[in-house]
Structures are given as C-alpha cells and as structure tokens.
Amino acid sequence: MADLALRRLPTDRAAVLRGLQDYGVHAGVAVLVLVNILVTPHFLTGENFRTQAVQVAPVIIAALGMALAIGSEGIDLSVGSVMALATSLVSLYLGYGPWIALLVAVLGGAAVGVANGALVAWVGVQPIVATLALMVGARGLALVLLPQLKDVRDPGMAALGSGTLAGIPYLVLIAAGLALLVGLVVRHTLFGRRLLAIGDSRPAAALAGLPVRRILLLVYVGSGALAALAGVLATARLTASDPTSLGTLMELSAITAVVVGGTPLSGGRVRIGGTVAGAVLIQLLTATLIKHDLPPSWTQIAQAVVIVLAVYAARERGKR
Template sequence: MTTATLTLTTRDLRAWLPKYGVYLAIVLLVLYNIFFTPYFLTWSNLRIQLIQVAPVVIVALGMALVIGTEGIDLSVGSVMALAAALIPLYLGYGVAAAVLVSLLAGVAVGLINGVLVARVGLQPIVATLALFVGGRGLAVVISGGQLKDVRNPDLIRLGSGDLLGIPILVWVAAVLVLVVAFVVRRTVFGRRLLAIGGNRRATELAGLPVKRVLITVYVICSVLASIAGLLSVARIQSSDASAVGLLIELSAITAVVVGGTPLTGGRVRVLGTVAGALLMQLVIATMIKHNLPPSTTEIAQAVIILVAVYVARERKAR
C-alpha cells in the first residue's frame, strides 16, 4: 500500500467517523451483548431499555435544536421537575388540564430563557443556569418537598400502556423525533435555526428574525422537557420534584455531542442524537448487567464524550 493510498484511507476514516461512528459503536455493543449478556435479546429487556431511553431522547431533541444555534440549555431537568410538581395539583380537573398546565410551565421557562439570551444578550449557559438552580427549587416548593402518588388511570396509561405491542411512551418519542427532523430539514424555521448557529452576525445582517427564532427554539426545548417530565411521572406513577429529571441535562448534551451535532452550532443531527442516546443507554445497561460499579460507568461515559468532542474538533479543523 502506497503512502498516498494510506493517507487517503486515513482521511476517509476521519471524515467517516463523525457521521457514522456512533452507529458503528451501537452495532459493536449490541453484538457484544448478544454473545455475552444473558437474555439481552428478550423483549422484556429491550422494552425496558426503550422505556428508559425515551425521556432522554425527548429532552435531547430540544437540546439539539438549542445547540444548533450555538447555545445550551441547562434548565431542562428543572423544567421536568416543575412539570412533575404541577401535575398532581391539577389532576383533579382532569388529565387534559394537568397536561396543559405542565406544558404552559415549559413555555414560560422557555420564554424566560429565550428572552435572556436573545434580547438581554446573556450567554446561554449563564441564562439557563439561573433556572437550572431556581426552577428545581420552585418545583420543590410547589410540591411541598414531598413525593406524591399519581393514581389517575388515563395518565398512568401514557407511561405503562402499549399500542400495537410497543409502549406508548416510545411511540411519543418516535413521533417527536419525526416532527423535529421535519422541522430541521424541511421548514424555513429549521434553515434559519441552522443559519444562526453557523453565523449569527451574518444572519442578522441578512435581515432574518434572529431574536424571534432563538426565543422559539428555547420555548420548544422547554416544552419537550415538560413532555419528558409528564411521561416520567406517568411511568413511575409518582411525582418527586427533587428527583425527576435530575442531571438529565448532562445525558441530553452527551447524546447530542456523541450523535455528531457540533457544540459550535450550524448543524443538527436528529437521527444521530437518537443514536447517541441509545448508545449511552446501552453502555449503562451493559455495565449494570455485568455488575460493574457506577464509577466505571461514569468513566466510560466520560471517555465516550471526550472521543466524540475530539472527533468533532478534527472535522471542524479540516
């Protein structure tokens, strides 16, 4: 093999890894589990994995949109907690009322984040950090710091019911994936979102409504987090504002980065984000199945994140 051929092969590999590396990692991990993890291919195990990863996927979709604008949203876990705290208070008026109130809470948080970023001019990490801390505190105050059981059968069905043999929670996540993918790829809003992440100054000079798009993006992210909080309450059949969505912002950011969406904005890989969430879920599940300590799982996740960021950095440099 000549030096030129070797160089070409290395260059092709470096170009291929950012796009498809996450899928290769999933395939390799699945193959490992098929051969070395008992009962991995049973439907009960696969069902559990899908149910556990669905809320992360939903939150990661919103995070991907925000990161596509070169932003970040640290408040998504607090939004989930806030939605969880509000649901028991309004279930007496019916499931529709409880769902509506939880979604409106997401809209309110998204508006605050969006206005702070787009109009006040705060850095996204600073703007959303305030609600990362204050939002969960407010949720704990609303709930009285107590875990509250949820016994409404209609709500519980969202978290534990099936449709065509597949959990409803998974169906909801799949529909949201398709909707977000359509918005990013086929709408003017999606193109404007990517343009802002690519070069915000140039987008402003082109006369596009940058501030309005940014506010909308943060609202969408918070609403998706509210949906994830609602579904989490329906799944565990209780509302615990101190635990629901705890540190899920880190899982969402990890899924987005591992899936190939650059932190520098300008690109959103929806399918890659889903794959990133699935990969991290498989890593966690595999280590639990093989009785490895939590510290090992955390180290493995850190290594995966570092590799993903390095690969993305190499791609941008080229």
C-alpha cells in the first residue's frame, strides 16, 4: 500500500501543479480580495466595487483582442496606441453625434488591424515587428489628429461612461457581453477552431487547406476594433480625449492578463475566462498598492513580477 502511494505521488503532484497553473489566477484574485477585506478600509462598499469594475472594463476589452492574437501564435503591441487613436477620432467626429464618433473610432482601429494582419499574413513580417511598427505609427497619427488633451462634452458620451442598467454600469455590461461573445466564438464556431489550429501549427493548418491568411487578417482586425472600443469607453469614462497618455502600457497589461489567465504564448489555446480574471487581478493589485499610498513605481514592479511568474507558468505548462 505504501509503495502504491509513493508511485502515485508524482501524478498527484502533477495534478496539483496543473490546477495551480490553470486556475492560479482565480486563486490570486481571491487572495487579493481577502487581503483587501482585512487591511483596506471601505473595500466592501458598492462604490468601491463599481469604481474597480468600471476601471477594469477597458482592460478586459483590449485583452480579449490580445487573446485572439496570442491564440494564433501572434501578438498585438499596437492596442494601446489604437486606444489613443480612437480617443482622437472620437474628439474629431463627436460633432456628428456620439454613435458616429464611436463608429469612426472602431473603424479606425479595424483599419490598424488590417495593416497589422496584412503585414503578418501576406508580407510575412513577424507579428511582434509588424505590430510594433503600428504601435509607433498609430500613436503618432493620434497626436497629429489631436496634439493635446481636449474635454469631451457630450450627453451621449457622458451617459455611456457613467450610466447604469439595473445598477450595473454600461461599461461593465459591455465588457461582460464581449467576453461572453468572444468566448463563444472561440469555442463554438468554425472561425475559432481554425484560429486555434493555426496557433497550434500554421504550416499544418496551411497543408490542411485552412484559409490561414484570411483568419489571421480577421484576428488582427478584431483586436484593433476591440482596442478602439476600449479607447472609446475609456474616453467616455474620463470625459476627455488625451492621446498622449490614454492606452500607455495597455499592451503590457493586456499581455499580462492573457498569459496570467492561462493562454500560452506559443498559441493554440485561448482562455477567455482566465483572461478576464487576469485583468481583474492586475486591477486589484494596482488598486491595492495605490490605496496603501505606495508610489507608482511599486505598481510597475509588482506587474513585472506577475509577468515573470506568468511566463514561468506558461513554460512549465508547455513541458507537460
């Protein structure tokens, strides 16, 4: 009996490690919530939860697009700059109405996605290089269109940024709805299955006759459109367009949320629920440090530690 238990120990240990790697992000969120309940004043208040949820909504939306890109064995470093471009376009076209401004901004983000997808799928540029070029270019275009901060004074935008439905902010409902939609697309559609197949092995997917270039183009278009929508929602929440700072380091937050959530950088798998939990983890970590009067540098250090741990976990997952 003792020998049998010893023989089973490695298997049991592997199962524990697998559980920690797959669901550690959820445990991390639970631990942070518990710590804040114990040490952070006024944490268990409706206003605090509403503030945290509204702040994390744009991060979740941008991370959803990043998850699609990483799932295809790519990456999208341009999401933060697309958010900046979106806020500039909102400011320029708001005179035509908030819905026109939103549509133009999302189309602008999709256009950046077309450029990213074309470079990756047709020209053959590595995703990190292609999206880095658009990261620089989109931010530059945003600053050309709107060189400085500008107030956004529009009732429609204000309602989008601060309105609620049954007490739940519109931003939270939009983020939750998009997470559900993207999750369904990845798990239950032909597009999702093809995306994962391409991420698992692009040469094998091409040999199987899959439309690799078209799928990759759609992935980056989707990422750009989602990032632009995140920029519009952030603009509505802040009631200001500021292309100099909006979306800064968002690409790192999005990558961290995706990888911490269990999506491997090697592609072939997308965990939408984990991505949402990863974004929440980052938001809670940042808010906790701020509430305890730690300088912003500590927030950056903490996020760096999370990124390292996430990459290590992804490497260990790949060994299995």
